[in-house]
Amino acid sequence: MKPMRMDRLLANLGYGARKQIAALARQGRITRNGTPLLDVREKLIPDADLQSSLCIDDEPVDPLPGFAVMLHKPTGFTCSRKDPGRLVFEFFPERWLRRDPALSPVGRLDKDTSGLLIFTDDGQLNHRITHPRSHVSKTYLVTLDRPVTPDAITRFASGTLKLEDDDTPLLPAELEILSDHQTRLVIHEGRYHQVRRMFAAIGNHVTALHREAIGGLSVPADLPEGNWRIMTPTDLDQLL
DSSP, X not given: OOOEEHHHHHHHTTSOOHHHHHHHHHTTOEXXXXXXXOOTTOEEOOSHHHHHHEEEXXXXXXXXXXXXXXXXXXTTOBSOTTSSSOBGGGGSOGGGGGOSSOOEESSOOOTTEEEEEEEESOHHHHHHHHXXXXXXXXXEEEEESSOOOTHHHHHHHSSOOOOTTXXXXXXXXXXXXXXXXXXXXXXXSOOTXXXXXXXXXXXXXXXXXXXXXXXXXXXXXXXXXXXXXXXXXXXXXXXX
16 A cells, blocks of 8 residues: 555545645644644555554544445435435445545445445445345345245246346245245345345235345344444455
């Protein structure tokens, strides 16, 4: 990694324009290892050592570029910054909206779907998770309007089921019937509103949808709806 001016780095993290960063430094509010960093023109290597030593107002700075965060998304929030209504970005610090590179969702959950949602500013990681060739699985808890019959298991696993307006059949998916109106579904691709459209294709209607896991990474039991946490290397290993 190349050394970077501190005013540029902190501006890229969303803490303000360079003039605002310089003002914070003059006020002694930026510290490194407890010592005020007065000259934000200084170039430092943006690595883990800097991450652990740099503070603003005695709080550690936000993660440096190349991080991922998981959110336990509630229903009622959309993933696009352009959509009307409440957005998932409301759960994060407001300055994260000014980060460069930008923090983006890895895939999406629609407004009426809850569960595990991942964000990253690492374009390569985002591509690796979402690319069709990766076949990263997604596991959903699905509540349905009408009872599910066992033949749905065979149809979803066949690799021949087509969605309306799609020419290519879906990849085989694993369906587990939990009760008359509730199932667990594992899919290996991410088409538009895929789970809802799959059940519509067999004459049923999804009334509630919750994503339990992506790959081997499940929603942590200690992460309530509307809460987030920075992902660890172990989380990423489970995910991929």
